[in-house]
Amino acid sequence: MKIATFNINGVKARIEALTTWLDExxxxxxxxxxxxxxxxxxxxxxxxxxGYNLETHGQKGFNxxxxxxxxxxxxxxxxxxxxxxxxxxxxIEATVVGDEKAIRLCCLYLPxxxxxxxxxxxxxxxxxxxxxxxxxxxxxxxxxxxxxxxxNVIPQAEDAKxxxxxxxxxxxxxxxxAAFRRILNLGFTEAFRARTQGLGHYSFWDYQAGxxxxxxxxxxxxxxxxxxxxxxxxxxxxxxxxxxxxxxxDHVPVWIDIAA
DNA sequence: ATGCCCGGTGCTACCGGA
Numbered sequence: 001m002k003i004a005t006f007n008i009n010g011v012k013a014r015i016e017a018l019t020t021w022l023d024e025x026x027x028x029x030x031x032x033x034x035x036x037x038x039x040x041x042x043x044x045x046x047x048x049x050x051g052y053n054l055e056t057h058g059q060k061g062f063n064x065x066x067x068x069x070x071x072x073x074x075x076x077x078x079x080x081x082x083x084x085x086x087x088x089x090x091x092i093e094a095t096v097v098g099d100e101k102a103i104r105l106c107c108l109y110l111p112x113x114x115x116x117x118x119x120x121x122x123x124x125x126x127x128x129x130x131x132x133x134x135x136x137x138x139x140x141x142x143x144x145x146x147x148x149x150x151x152n153v154i155p156q157a158e159d160a161k162x163x164x165x166x167x168x169x170x171x172x173x174x175x176x177x178a179a180f181r182r183i184l185n186l187g188f189t190e191a192f193r194a195r196t197q198g199l200g201h202y203s204f205w206d207y208q209a210g211x212x213x214x215x216x217x218x219x220x221x222x223x224x225x226x227x228x229x230x231x232x233x234x235x236x237x238x239x240x241x242x243x244x245x246x247x248x249x250d251h252v253p254v255w256i257d258i259a260a
Numbered sequence: 261a262t263g264c265c266c267g268g269t270g271c272t273a274c275c276g277g278a
Contacts, residue, residue, distance in 0.1 A: 009277085010267050034277085036268065061268055062276065112278060115262090152278075171278065206278065207265035218278080250266075250278080 001071070001098050001260040002026075004239070005107070005148040005221055007033040007204075007251035011042060011066075017247055019046050025239065025253070028070050029096055031107035033150045033251075035064035042066070057092040065092045065107045065149070072097045080108070082130035090127070098260035101144055103229060106134070108149035113170030121170050124152070128179040135183050135224070144229040144260070147188075150251065151222045153180045155190070158199050159219035171220060189230035191223040191256050192238065203238055204251045212243050221254045232259045 004027045008014045011032070022030070030052075035042065039056045047054050047068055057078040058064035067073060073094040080091035093106040110131070113124030131147075138145040154172040157163040166172035184190060192201070202217025211217065225233060234257040242252045 013267055034267095112276080114276095114278070166278090169278075204278070209261095209264055211265095220278080 001028045001096075001103075002255060002257050003029040003031065003105070003146070003148070004253040004255045005031040005033070005150075005223060006253040007109070007150040007221060007249060009034050009036075009249040009251065011035040011037050013247070014249060015043060015046055017245055017249065019050070020245070021242060021253070022047075022050055027068075027253075027255070029105065030068040030253075031105065031148050032066040032068065033064075033107065033109040035066050036062060037064055055092060055094055057089045059087070059089040063109055064089045065109055067092060067094055067105065067107055069094075069096050080127065080130050080134060082133055083126070096260075101232065101260035103258065103260050104138065104141075104143060104145035106138070106145070106147040106149075108147060108151070110149065110151045110153065112152050113176070116168070116170040116173055124170060125175060125179060128183070132179070132183050132186070135186055135188065139187055139226055142228060143226065144232055145226045146223055146229050146256070148223040148254075148256075150220060151180065152220055153177065153222070154218050154220055155180055155193075155222075159202070161200075161202070161214075161216045161218070166218070171218065184224065187227060188224040189227070189233070191225055191233060191236040192219070192254065194230070194233070195236050201238060202240070203254055205243055207250055221251055223254060223256050229258065233257070234259055
């Protein structure tokens with residue numbers, strides 16, 4: 001089963017690029033972030049026509065997450081637990097039933113947090129605490145589970161072309177990276193770095209200042225696997241060529257192939 | 261060079277993104 005996470009930066013603006021990608025790459029499951037649409041206005045037809053089941057969790061104007069799946073989706077849950085007052089649509093999870101295994105899939109859009117310090121950064125760190133609580137519950141279940149999406153976290157210096165430019169940024173501040181490591185260290189496998197080391201591997205390039213042309217990127221889209229999911233992993237890769245397409249998102253898909 | 265571009269809102273300029 002091939003699963004991709006992809007921050008699409010607006011579903012309505014990305015219909016053409018997204019459907020072209022689906023037709024060429026043919027993911028079994030796509031975890032989408034930043035749909036920027038309420039559920040009622042989500043353009044379902046292009047996806048349902050291609051055989052995808054579709055579950056959305058959107059809001060007006062910003063944020064929003066969705067799951068596309070050619071396999072059945074069960075037990076869908078919307079919103080990250082831990083704060084009933086949180087109105088931001090950044091979390092949806094469901095169980096995908098494969099031919100051999102069922103996997104719990106969590107699609108997340110972690111807050112940006114800039115400017116830092118400040119209330120937006122406090123919200124980011126609070127959200128990461130709630131994420132850790134959900135992560136602990138997933139581990140306790142001892143089942144295959146994947147938490148994937150736009151983490152808005154640059155884990156290490158090698159995950160940025162110019163790490164020195166990010167030292168004060170909410171994506172790279174020490175507290176951000178420590179919170180990410182605390183979750184990882186519970187026992188998750190970060191899928192991409194389990195297979196590929198070294199410099200120059202990014203998942204986001206700013207629209208400004210020719211960042212793509214200079215490969216001035218950062219790696220902020222991640223898949224975290226429970227041990228039971230890590231045992232099923234066959235491969236993980238970043239589809240960076242999508243960034244050079246027509247009217248692209250500023251992020252690209254990150255893929256996992258899993259025996260399920 | 262946190263300005264450079266982009267999407268959404270809703271109407272033309274601003275917010276949020278990263």
